[in-house]
Amino acid sequence: MKIQRAALLAGMIAVLGIAYSAGAPAQDRITLKIGWVTPDSPRDPYATGAHTFKNAVERQSRGRISVELFPNRQLGDEKPMLEGLRFGTIDAAVITNAVVAQIEPAFQVNDLPFLFSNEAQAHRVLDGKVGQTLAKKLESKGIVALGFMEGGFRQMINNVRPVNRPDDVKGVKYRVMQNPVYIGMFSSLGGSAVPMAWGETFTAVQQGTIDGLEIPIAVIDSSKYNEVTKYLSLTNHTYSMIALLISKKTFDKLPADLKVVVREAGKTALGAQRTAAGANAKELVGALEKKGMTVNTVSDIAPFRAAVKPVYEKFKGSIGADLMNDVLAAVK
Numbered sequence: 001m002k003i004q005r006a007a008l009l010a011g012m013i014a015v016l017g018i019a020y021s022a023g024a025p026a027q028d029r030i031t032l033k034i035g036w037v038t039p040d041s042p043r044d045p046y047a048t049g050a051h052t053f054k055n056a057v058e059r060q061s062r063g064r065i066s067v068e069l070f071p072n073r074q075l076g077d078e079k080p081m082l083e084g085l086r087f088g089t090i091d092a093a094v095i096t097n098a099v100v101a102q103i104e105p106a107f108q109v110n111d112l113p114f115l116f117s118n119e120a121q122a123h124r125v126l127d128g129k130v131g132q133t134l135a136k137k138l139e140s141k142g143i144v145a146l147g148f149m150e151g152g153f154r155q156m157i158n159n160v161r162p163v164n165r166p167d168d169v170k171g172v173k174y175r176v177m178q179n180p181v182y183i184g185m186f187s188s189l190g191g192s193a194v195p196m197a198w199g200e201t202f203t204a205v206q207q208g209t210i211d212g213l214e215i216p217i218a219v220i221d222s223s224k225y226n227e228v229t230k231y232l233s234l235t236n237h238t239y240s241m242i243a244l245l246i247s248k249k250t251f252d253k254l255p256a257d258l259k260v261v262v263r264e265a266g267k268t269a270l271g272a273q274r275t276a277a278g279a280n281a282k283e284l285v286g287a288l289e290k291k292g293m294t295v296n297t298v299s300d301i302a303p304f305r306a307a308v309k310p311v312y313e314k315f316k317g318s319i320g321a322d323l324m325n326d327v328l329a330a331v332k
Contacts, residue, residue, distance in 0.1 A: 035075030088249030146266025151240030158212025
């Protein structure tokens, strides 16, 4: 009877796709805690990234690693989480590129306005020489990049007017991330850039302290910004890379074979997350319109690109001339 029960259990595990290892009793499993700042929503790109990583690493480690999820700022805002990764007090996180750039300025290159024409182009750049250079620089700061996931193109939302041309940005108070490239971009377009932590932003829009913000489509939906903003303008002004990161201190403690597993799981999660994030973003535009947002698509990007040219020159030094040239060559 015991043998039959064991066989039945093994069969159920195989059918359900659950990772199982007889050599990994609970007390010997390694637990990784991963955090992010947005809700644990099935269409949120950060949540999707964390879940795909959890699934991949648990399966590919055959149960030797378990991953615990901490959404919605449970481990703090992005800047404190980033510092926690450096010090080893946080194991892993999914963090916005612009925040990563606060400790490694070379990442500012991904935030240059109107740089990428589409998602596929961004993927090629981030998976190639440029991405390798960025990962190496970040590792010197105590953080290992497991993959550069997709937050989606960032769009402008506000309660003043739709954005069709640069003049429509003038005089509007936009929350921006605490990153000089975003401040420079909105200033060059004539807007009023208000740097603000993510945790303060919803209330600030709701109370009218700011007029709006710039944000990926999926995060508008998952964080319910359709409830406090009226206009959604599809500007595609910045491709939002969100980084899947693990503390180097945590990573270095792993056995050699599990280091390989974690890196491979990162690649697996990257592909799955990008596919899911892309599909979700396409569906959500119509959903947000049905929820009451007024949606428009910017048809002529050329005037915007002309207006933000000074931003490229201003940040060439902090990004690095070689890296800047590599990116510009890659997007031609």
